[in-house]
Amino acid sequence: MDFVNFEVGSKTISLAILNILLTEQYRNNLTEVPNNNPNFLGAKEFMNVPVPIFDLGRILNNRSTKEFNLKTIEQLQLHKQSLNSWFDSTSNQINPCEPVVFKKWLESFKSQDSDLSIALSKIAESIELLLAKASKRGAVQSDENIEVSKVLTKINQLFDSAIEHIEYTYKPIIIFTTIDDRNPHVGLLVDKVKDNIHVKESDIKGLDSVTSVGFDLDNDTKAMLKGLIQLDGKHSLIIDPAALFKLPDSGSIKLSDLSETA
Incomplete structure (x- = not known):
């Protein structure tokens, strides 16, 4: 069986190639239709x-x-501001309060973006260097003070680079799905295409035992998760577009039916 993997936040989802008509870049040019479904764009x-x-x-x-990206940018801006305020206020008495806060946030932060993860780890490494140099600085140690200022400048630049990376690399795409190999069913907004894979039936595991207990999912979302692919140490969730929404007898979704689905 052939699948295409897509990234959606921290998750990887798989769609059967036969369920995909086309993918195109999302340009925020959709026609608005009144709807109470928060997932409908x-x-x-x-x-x-x-x-x-x-x-x-x-x-x-x-x-x-x-929304996740905007929140991450807001958090990075706050950490950058707090770090500079913390450093200005500590003078010669270093209290690693803000660096500890940033480190804890970084440990809890999850992203599929390896470049962003590397950028954030560089910030953490530079903050450790800043602490080491700042603990030695003093009024008569002008050379050390200059080095500390250089490290702080580098940290600010790394924060700015991480924020710009988030802003300019997010280019989501729309997957136009089908359930009959011909007609469009629904479009799904995802982050990006990851790769193509060919799997055996033995590579696909059922999810019934997992989703039946402890999963806070609505019935439609639970129904669309058709299995888990385990291949080369990696995992992805199989999405069945036909199970996303209850369809009328004609087999296609009408815009007038959207407020009654999902």
């Missing part, structure tokens, strides 16, 4: 058919990747 014409588009990040993670 709007409609996009595809093959002369208005296709409802849903945010898979909100469905699987309870928040969109865009």
Whole structure:
């Protein structure tokens, strides 16, 4: 069986190639349609058919990747500001309060973006260096003070680079799905294409024993999770677009039906 893997926040999801008609970059150009479903983004014409588009990040993670990114940027800006305020206020008496707070936040932060993770680890390493140099500085140690200022400047630049990376590398895509190999079913907003994989039936594990207990998922979301692929030490969730929403007898979703689904 052939699948395409996509990243959605910290999760990797798999769609069967036969369930994919097309992928295209999301340009925030959807037609707004009144709807009470928080996962519904709007409609996009595809093959002369208005296709409802849903945010898979909100469905699987309870928040969109865009919302997560904005929150991460806000947290990085606050940590940068707090670090500079902390450093200015400590003078010659170093109290590693803010660096400890940042370290704890970094340990709890999860991202599939390896470049961002590397950037954040560089910030942590530079903060450790800052602490080491700052503990030695004094009024007569002008050379050491200059080195401390250089490290602090580098840390601020690393914070700015991490924020810019988040802002400019997020380019989500829409997957136009099908359940009959011909007609569009729904569109799903995901972060990006990860890779293509070919799996055997033995590589796919059932999720019934996992999702039946302790999972806070609505019935529609639980129904669309069809299995877990375990391949080369990596895992991905199989998504069945046909199970995403209850369909009318015609087998296709009408925009007028959206407020009654999911």
